[in-house]
Amino acid sequence: MARDKAYQKAEQRIEKARQEGAIKLDLSNNQLTELPEAIASLTRLQQLNLSNNQLTELPEAIASLTQLQELNLRNNQLTELPEAIASLTGLQQLSLSDNQLTELPEAIASLTGLQELYLRNNQLTELPEAIASLTGLQRLDLQNNQLAELPEAIVSLTGLQVLFLQNNQLTELPEVIASLTGLQVLDLDNNQLIELPEAIASLIGLQVLFLQNNQLTELPEAIASLTGL
Known part of the structure; x- marks a missing residue:
């Protein structure tokens, strides 16, 4: 055999x-x-x-x-x-x-x-709270799953530089995303986002933000220039 x-x-x-x-x-x-x-x-x-x-x-x-x-x-x-x-x-x-x-x-x-x-x-439909322990994480690729939300535990991932979340079922982002100040690339294409939290403007290191194919009607003024929209 x-x-x-x-x-x-x-x-x-x-x-x-x-x-x-x-x-x-x-x-x-x-x-x-x-x-x-x-x-x-x-x-x-x-x-x-x-x-x-x-x-x-x-x-x-x-x-x-x-x-x-x-x-x-x-x-x-x-x-x-x-x-x-x-x-x-x-x-x-x-x-x-x-x-x-x-x-x-x-x-x-x-x-x-x-x-x-x-x-x-x-x-994947959710992430465990245990992800909070991965404080050295720099790159996290979650694209093409079935995530409907992100846990508050992501507040601990302060070293994260690249986060791929495209092709999930996200309807919103938690305010704690503001803690990811080292984030350089955030891909949220092809989700179900209706709005973005104002806190996203705190991502001072963000260089690339992808938001295509969501349900957004407006963007926080501080980040509009990053998307080209």
Whole structure:
């Protein structure tokens, strides 16, 4: 079976990486439906690429990869993340785009070193309050989900520079968005926004603001020049 061959191939590559003390492992494009438990042996691993497979879940063994800095899970079939992800406290970049996630676990609060989080093309309807712990986050990609609102917890993301929210179902923005003073790019295209809060004028570092295909009738005067409208 192709599945068995893919699994065996992954096991072989994991064993080779273990013997070599590798810090990088690329298992992308292998039609993997599950990740071998042997991955737990790669305790020195810093970069793991599992993109373009058919993974529906991650094993608890992932908790052993405490040195991991980059984890790419783009284009799989993940519907949830395990609590074990809380052990990956060294993660700086996490790509979960193009999966089937409907929510993020509270365990994500442990990823305090995260700088880039990619979640585009999932089925998220809300963000957990736990996102407040990601104070080092610089880039957050949430486009093409089903978000109807943003949590007050985003007030903690003061280091955020780029925020992609296009193609969601947002009807309003919270006033606390004013706290994101480091924000340079904000994309809100293709939502259901009726108005913008005056607080958005406090985003003094904002260089690019996208607002096409909403239901806005007017803009706060202080930001109108940024949109070209």
